Amino acid sequence: MLRVRFAPSPTGYLHIGSARTFIFNWLYARRNGGTMILRIDDTDVERNTQESLDSIFEGLKWLDLNWDEFYRQSERGELHQKAAKAILDQGLAYRDFVPDTFKDVDLNEVDIHAKFNPVMRNMSKEESDLRANGGEPFVLRFKVPRESRKEVTFQDLVYGPQSKATEDIEDFALLRSSGAPTYHMASCADDADLRISHVIRGQDHLSNTFKHVLIFEALGVTPPNFAHLPLLIAPDGSKLSKRKHGPVVSVTTYRDAGFLPQAFVNFVCLLGWSPKDDREKMTRQELVDVFSLEGVNRSNATINFTEQDPFDPKAVWLNAEHIRTMPQDDLAAQLLPFLPQADAAKVRQLVPLIQERIRLLSDVKTATDFFFQENPYDPALLIPQKGDAGMAGRALEEARKILGDVTEFNHAGLDPALRAGAERLKIKAGQMFQPIRVAVCGRKDAPPLFETLEVLGRETCLLRIDHALEQLAVTKNQTT
RNA sequence: GGCGCUAUCGUCUAACGGUUAGGACGGAGCCCUCUCAAGGCUCAAAUACGGGUUCGAUUCCCGUUAGCGCUACCA
Structure with missing residues (x-):
């Protein structure tokens, strides 16, 4: 049974990278008839906020992405404790009673071999139990097996075979001195308990995965499959952050700016994944049908935005494509x-x-x-190409007559009538249309003229043409 | 510092040893056209660098450089 999960920690708003991770998990589940699990990884009580949780739900709701099971890590503390205890009982972890060993150490200076305290690591069970029972605080650390085993390996579905020397893995924490589990402990215990079959997450966890494999093995379960996703980064090459890059990294910003959820999903899928057949615009169903982990690539993808233009031009283009075809x-x-x-x-x-x-x-x-109000405009715009104010005036007078008389006030009635009017005035159709367009729309770039007139209605059009004629007269008097 | 990962047009990407290195966005131009769009056509634009392996490297190997990640009682 295929089971995947998205496990955000509610320490910020839902950001575009997290959204993509959810989407890839979701697509993989839907493609393969699996189960999508949403798990809130809220073990860090200090940094969790309700706002952030709301932002995650709000974002997912907008994207119309659903899940089949829901969990909160904070409600599963017992499971995490049991798992940590099981590891300790097997002698695969030890208590560190001087947990601030590396507090003041510059990580750039220190050698990995110093990254555990041999006194603590080698302490007898008796002494350790005694001190723990005495109420002395400690951090529970995983006892990385550097003697019995040379390396930890796993197969990543995106990055291929991975291996790391146990020499290079520090004795990482499982339980904090408060007794609360660390991310590694809680995440692995939950993944094991929820029988997650595929862990699909950001590449920032690739090197953590060696630790996770160790935990899964200590828990006596075979590790899930892993698939790591390339990261989404800013144009300056740094990772996306609200502090540095502003609201462009938040999913709701796209919503509020007028993106369609399907277009957003489409865009985000194209970042680090390709269907390999040059298709770009895809519906949600097409995405589900064609999604595979083999199509995921390994290098980070830059989202192309600037301060002036906060959205990637391709995202905007895709949005327009979806708008046009819906x-x-x-x-x-x-x-x-x-x-x-x-x-x-x-x-x-x-x-x-x-x-x-x-x-x-x-x-x-x-x-x-301009359908809701008459916009002010420069009367000079009324003057057509290769024409003058006189031509504009004649065109508008003629138009007023035609618009007042025509029986069918729509494309079928207006088109021939106005063209005939242009012919009578011996001017080009374009020269006839421009003054009318500017008179009714207040600008040159507008939707097709006849349909616009129809929606505006005869009365409004006549009123605005009259107004344009007045303006034209004023300008004439000023120049003569 | 150590370890891990990555490197094709400005950006997103295709090419799983043999292509004039393809597509898309964005840019430039032309066409179409009642303006604006949309659409059609054309152009400019890339294999980070250096060594191998091979008849032949974007592709495989090594090195360099660069970027990113991990190296927390954060996730």
Whole structure:
């Protein structure tokens, strides 16, 4: 039975790298009919926050990623204690009563061979028990078997065969002096207990895995399969941090900026993984169908953002691709929160006009602002290419007549009528359309004219054309 | 410092010994066009460096350099 888990520690908001780890686990589970487990690794009570926990749930909810089982490490303390005791009882761990040995040691100076205290490591069971029973505080350390065994090895599903000399592994802590388990202890005990079959996590744990293998063996279970994921890093090569890189590393920032969850997932999957067939835009189902650990590569991926432009251009492009290809009703529903002044029916009307013109959902606000208000503009914009104010005026007069008279106020009625008007004035269609467009939209870049006029409605259009004619007159008087 | 991992266009990536080193984003240009988009076409842009192995290395091996990670009673 395939079982995977995502095990965040609630010490920060859900960040993009964690989100990707969840997604890869989720895809792997869904692809292979496995079980997805969400486990909150909250053993570090000092640093845990409720906010952070909320942020994790909020992010996962937005991404619409579900899980089949849920656990909290803090509720499983008994299991961790039992596991630590079992290791100690077998003589595979020892109590360290002077736990601050390395407190003031510069790690750059110290040699690994000094990284355990031989007095503590070799203390007799009797003395150790006696001092523990006497209430003396201690850290429980794993007694790395450097004599009986030369190296620790495991097979990583992404990085291949891994090995490390036991000489190079320090006697790491299992239990703190408070009695609380360390991450290594709790994580392995839980993974064993929950029968996790595949541990898929960030590459920052690759070298920790040797310790984990040791723990699993001490626990008498065969270690799970491991798959480590390359890290996501910032353009300056450093790892993503909120302090250094700001809100761009937080999942909810993408949500609030108008990303579609499916586009975000799509983008993040392309960081460190490839379907190998040049496909880029993929639906969630396509991702599930094709995902495999073999497609994961080994080098860190840079998320390409700058201070001016906080989102990777490819993420934005993918978002636009998803927007363009989604059903119009779905898009309307997604857009609604970004247009507080509009009702659902109005948004539904606007969708066809802007679907292929926005890249982020939030773009809809500026893309459609003139449907809700008349924007100020420079009257000079009314003047068409290779034309003058006179031409603009004639075009607008003609347009006003046509828009007032035409029976079908839609593309079918407007298109031939306005083109015919241009012909009468002996100007090009484009020269006819530009003054109208600017008059009604307040700018040159806008959705197709006839559809725009239709949605705006006859009355508004006539009003705005009148207004444009007034402005034109004013400018004329000023120049003459 | 020690140990581990990594190294293809600016960025994401493909090429599991033989390709004019492919695709995408972004950039430049052209076309289409009622503007803006979208779409189509074209161009610029990479195998970190040095040694091997091989008839032949992006690909395998070694070294150098660089980056990242671990080296906590943080995860």
